[in-house]
Amino acid sequence: MAAVRVEEVLAAAEEQEAEKRRSVVVEKELELEFDLGNLLALDRNPPPAAGLRGAGPQREAQLLALARDNTQLLVAQLWELPAERAGGAGGPLVARLPEPTFRLPREKPPPRPKPPTRWEQFARLKGIRRRKRTSLVWDEQAKEWRRRWGYRRAGGDPARAWLAEVPAGADPEEDQFARLRREKRERVARNELNRLRNLARAHRAGAAVPAAPLHPTGHQSKEELSHVARVARVSTASLGRFQPRLPKEPAEPPSRSGGRKRRFEPLLGNLAAERSRQLELLKDMGSKKPVLDITRAVNKQLRQEEAEAAAAKGKKQSQRGKRGRRQQRAGRSSRKSGARRQQQQRPAGSGGGKRKKA
Amino acid sequence: MDPLDRVVKPKTKRAKRFLEKREPKLKENTKIAMLIKGGNANLTVAEVLKDIYAVKKPFAVLYRKKNITRPFEDQTSLEFFSKKSDCSLFLFGSHNKKRPNNLVIGRMFDYHVLDMIELGVEKFVSLKDVKNSKCPEGTKPMLIFAGDMFDVNEEYRRLKSLLIDFFRGPTVPNIRLAGLEYVLHFTAVDGKIYMRSYKVLLKKSGCKIPRIELEEMGPSLDLVMRRTHLASDDLYKLSLKQPKALKPKKKKNISHDVFGTTYGRIHMQKQDLGKLQTRKMKGLKKRPAEKAAEDSGVSPKKSKSA
Numbered sequence: 001m002a003a004v005r006v007e008e009v010l011a012a013a014e015e016q017e018a019e020k021r022r023s024v025v026v027e028k029e030l031e032l033e034f035d036l037g038n039l040l041a042l043d044r045n046p047p048p049a050a051g052l053r054g055a056g057p058q059r060e061a062q063l064l065a066l067a068r069d070n071t072q073l074l075v076a077q078l079w080e081l082p083a084e085r086a087g088g089a090g091g092p093l094v095a096r097l098p099e100p101t102f103r104l105p106r107e108k109p110p111p112r113p114k115p116p117t118r119w120e121q122f123a124r125l126k127g128i129r130r131r132k133r134t135s136l137v138w139d140e141q142a143k144e145w146r147r148r149w150g151y152r153r154a155g156g157d158p159a160r161a162w163l164a165e166v167p168a169g170a171d172p173e174e175d176q177f178a179r180l181r182r183e184k185r186e187r188v189a190r191n192e193l194n195r196l197r198n199l200a201r202a203h204r205a206g207a208a209v210p211a212a213p214l215h216p217t218g219h220q221s222k223e224e225l226s227h228v229a230r231v232a233r234v235s236t237a238s239l240g241r242f243q244p245r246l247p248k249e250p251a252e253p254p255s256r257s258g259g260r261k262r263r264f265e266p267l268l269g270n271l272a273a274e275r276s277r278q279l280e281l282l283k284d285m286g287s288k289k290p291v292l293d294i295t296r297a298v299n300k301q302l303r304q305e306e307a308e309a310a311a312a313k314g315k316k317q318s319q320r321g322k323r324g325r326r327q328q329r330a331g332r333s334s335r336k337s338g339a340r341r342q343q344q345q346r347p348a349g350s351g352g353g354k355r356k357k358a
Numbered sequence: 359m360d361p362l363d364r365v366v367k368p369k370t371k372r373a374k375r376f377l378e379k380r381e382p383k384l385k386e387n388t389k390i391a392m393l394i395k396g397g398n399a400n401l402t403v404a405e406v407l408k409d410i411y412a413v414k415k416p417f418a419v420l421y422r423k424k425n426i427t428r429p430f431e432d433q434t435s436l437e438f439f440s441k442k443s444d445c446s447l448f449l450f451g452s453h454n455k456k457r458p459n460n461l462v463i464g465r466m467f468d469y470h471v472l473d474m475i476e477l478g479v480e481k482f483v484s485l486k487d488v489k490n491s492k493c494p495e496g497t498k499p500m501l502i503f504a505g506d507m508f509d510v511n512e513e514y515r516r517l518k519s520l521l522i523d524f525f526r527g528p529t530v531p532n533i534r535l536a537g538l539e540y541v542l543h544f545t546a547v548d549g550k551i552y553m554r555s556y557k558v559l560l561k562k563s564g565c566k567i568p569r570i571e572l573e574e575m576g577p578s579l580d581l582v583m584r585r586t587h588l589a590s591d592d593l594y595k596l597s598l599k600q601p602k603a604l605k606p607k608k609k610k611n612i613s614h615d616v617f618g619t620t621y622g623r624i625h626m627q628k629q630d631l632g633k634l635q636t637r638k639m640k641g642l643k644k645r646p647a648e649k650a651a652e653d654s655g656v657s658p659k660k661s662k663s664a
Binding site: 023024037038039040041042043044045046047049052053060063064066067068070071072074075076078079083086092093094095096097099100102103104105106107108109110111195196199219 | 365367381382383384386387389446465466467468469470472498499500501502503504505506508509518519522523526529530531532533534535536537538541543545546547548552554556558560563564565566567568569570571572574594596597598599600601606
């Protein structure tokens with residue numbers, strides 16, 4: 001009898017183990033939410049509080065069981081993803097994860113677009129595109145490919161240049177090497193100056209945008225907050241005239257700009273200022289110089305036309321493709337710019353002529 | 359400002375790369391956590407920090423010395439550290455009579471504190487106390503949050519978001535299915551949060567999906583929530599804002615139906631049906647003899663009329 005019982009017990013145990021091995025199905029009241037991009041699973045079911053209250057190994061076992069169920073569901077989802085064998089037939093099975101959907105805050109605010117530099121503006125106006133340069137250049141003397149600049153460059157080391165030709169119209173006594181060095185220094189200085197100017201322009205343009213964010217940023221000073229409060233008060237339909245003030249809030253001082261109506265100077269205010277203003281007016285009236293600078297006006301008009309033409313050409317180029325672009329470029333460089341240059345010369349001459357007559 | 363736009367330009371490529379790594383980008387770097395010990399940190403808290411550092415390597419920095427600061431009173435020193443080491447997550451551990459075994463977990467936005475939550479450690483089992491095999495360093499963990507508290511309560515929701523941010527690791531496009539070894543399970547019950555780490559064992563099952571067996575590994579913490587310092591809704595919404603360029607571009611003229619079939623739309627110009635190129639049926643091609651017969655067949659008509 002004992003033997004039979006043992007057999008039964010063994011058979012039952014084996015069956016149980018086989019069952020456990022096979023079951024990958026987990027029953028849950030509420031479905032879990034998955035974010036496979038983050039390998040995340042969110043279980044909304046309230047956990048069995050009674051079991052978890054008692055401390056000790058029982059709680060651990062309960063937590064383990066709960067974790068096992070949830071992990072099984074998550075792994076089932078992950079195995080559903082499209083998978084492939086990385087690195088050929090024998091490689092490991094790799095699943096492609098989708099984009100993470102759970103929204104998490106960023107580390108830093110998104111980058112702001114920079115205003116274009118002076119050259120970029122000009123290039124856009126003229127329709128000049130960036131040409132990709134090769135990194136290596138053929139050096140005839142060394143008969144090999146050398147870099148364009150830097151260590152062992154194509155033209156040889158400029159510091160070792162032993163010959164400097166005297167150009168046609170130059171003073172024979174002048175030191176050419178000194179001239180080359182001076183010119184290089186000037187070029188570097190000019191480049192640096194332009195870079196700083198672009199930077200200042202970008203800074204000015206960029207600073208105009210986040211001057212006073214109207215939402216709390218967590219690090220605003222008292223002045224900024226009072227400014228924001230003032231803006232909020234004035235943003236009503238009656239421009240803040242009927243907004244109740246807090247008991248200790250000071251009354252709004254009269255605005256310096258004088259409100260919407262025009263301001264006029266008092267009649268007997270600043271006599272010296274009045275005198276200087278009247279004299280300036282008389283001087284302008286008496287001078288022979290025309291108020292409208294013809295040259296500048298014409299140049300402005302031409303530039304505007306060029307900008308429009310470049311914009312239209314840009315659109316056409318994107319439609320036509322490479323072939324059209326090549327044809328356009330060849331035509332443009334010869335005809336149009338020559339005509340433009342002539343046009344620009346003429347107004348200057350005519351303006352000067354007019355002046356002489358008057 | 360762009361590092362290339364700085365007033366003082368970086369003189370070496372290395373400096374330029376360093377600055378480029380830290381500037382705001384469209385697609386951001388993985389967040390790095392700094393683990394700081396307070397002036398009065400005890401052994402438990404120090405062990406917790408060491409274990410979390412082991413879990414979060416290489417995206418964590420463990421500060422060796424004690425720093426006497428109080429995160430809830432003054433955040434400037436935390437912000438200074440974050441700026442110096444370019445870390446946007448932090449975990450600050452301290453201990454005093456009023457708040458024993460205290461951990462302040464928090465994150466930064468633009469080098470200023472966004473959210474901070476203070477948690478008390480009631481029970482801690484360290485990595486070296488559990489004598490099982492561990493998984494390799496740098497494994498991306500699976501995160502599971504159980505309990506309805508994580509959805510109902512606002513503070514718990516922020517805590518969930520913080521914990522996901524803290525532990526999720528780098529965002530990867532592919533993952534090796536056999537390498538899913540580590541799972542972090544958070545249960546919110548009775549005002550307590552149980553954090554457990556398990557090693558995943560994939561066992562054979564009847565079907566394609568393997569059966570999961572879990573083995574207790576790694577640090578396990580029993581936490582209770584104390585103070586919080588959460589960002590206002592406006593600031594939080596601002597930090598969540600993603601630039602438009604990151605939005606996936608919608609492909610036009612493609613639609614899907616209920617059954618998962620993809621339909622595409624092609625727009626064609628008007629075709630001249632007379633000039634359509636059809637298949638060449640070689641058998642139907644006119645042989646020269648036949649062609650001549652046809653021609654001669656046509657001409658007699660003409661000759662008759664003439």
